[in-house]
Amino acid sequence: MGTPEKLVIMVTHGPDDPELATLPFTMAAAALASDVEVVMGFQGEGCLLMKKGVAETVSVPDLAPISDLIGTIAELGGKLLVCWPGLKSRELDQEDLVAGAEIVAAARLVVEVTSATNTLTY
Amino acid sequence: MSTVLTEADVAALSVAKVVDARGTGCPGPLLEAKKAMPGVAVGQVLELWSSDPQTKADVAAWSGKVGHGFLGAVPAQGYDRLLIRRAK
Numbered sequence: 001m002g003t004p005e006k007l008v009i010m011v012t013h014g015p016d017d018p019e020l021a022t023l024p025f026t027m028a029a030a031a032l033a034s035d036v037e038v039v040m041g042f043q044g045e046g047c048l049l050m051k052k053g054v055a056e057t058v059s060v061p062d063l064a065p066i067s068d069l070i071g072t073i074a075e076l077g078g079k080l081l082v083c084w085p086g087l088k089s090r091e092l093d094q095e096d097l098v099a100g101a102e103i104v105a106a107a108r109l110v111v112e113v114t115s116a117t118n119t120l121t122y
Numbered sequence: 123m124s125t126v127l128t129e130a131d132v133a134a135l136s137v138a139k140v141v142d143a144r145g146t147g148c149p150g151p152l153l154e155a156k157k158a159m160p161g162v163a164v165g166q167v168l169e170l171w172s173s174d175p176q177t178k179a180d181v182a183a184w185s186g187k188v189g190h191g192f193l194g195a196v197p198a199q200g201y202d203r204l205l206i207r208r209a210k
Contacts (some may be wrong), residue, residue, distance in 0.1 A: 026148055029152075030149040030152055030184075033155075033156035033184065033188075034184055034187045034188055035187075061147075062147050062148065062174075064147040064148060064149060072153055076156075
């Protein structure tokens with residue numbers, strides 16, 4: 001057995017850019033299907049994707065919709081970490097978020113990124 | 123690259139399970155293969171249907187990554203029949 005692989009994907013776009021909002025979920029699902037541990041970190045406009053009802057409004061042709069992939073990602077063990085300042089500035093809190101989303105701050109994201117074997121930023 | 127198989131090749135493989143992922147966007151077919159594989163015994167063959175022409179390359183890469191055997195694809199009417207042997 002080799003060293004376990006861990007991919008951290010930082011998501012900084014939301015409904016403002018549907019393609020850049022969707023691709024991180026595409027990559028996360030593919031990585032999990034490939035037995036790679038996945039942590040998704042949501043910052044800035046990306047935080048909005050974790051608000052209940054928002055993912056359903058974002059779609060791109062030929063890519064599986066975010067709303068379908070969120071459940072699969074959680075089912076396969078992916079983590080959804082949402083940056084607290086980004087939520088606070090958008091007047092959002094835990095009760096506004098989809099199931100499985102976890103509120104974190106910068107230090108937790110640093111721990112995840114520095115322990116990853118690879119990172120992607122969208 | 124993927125191997126083009128014939129109907130006779132498929133018949134000889136004795137497919138254990140067929141999954142229809144036609145019409146799903148990337149990475150839908152891959153996820154369907156991932157979900158279906160536990161229902162196939164080690165050594166048996168899963169047949170995945172996909173209408174996305176890129177799925178052949180994607181499933182070949184995935185199979186190599188996770189350790190299954192991608193056997194090739196059979197062109198059908200508007201979709202591909204992909205054959206994967208569970209190896210672990």
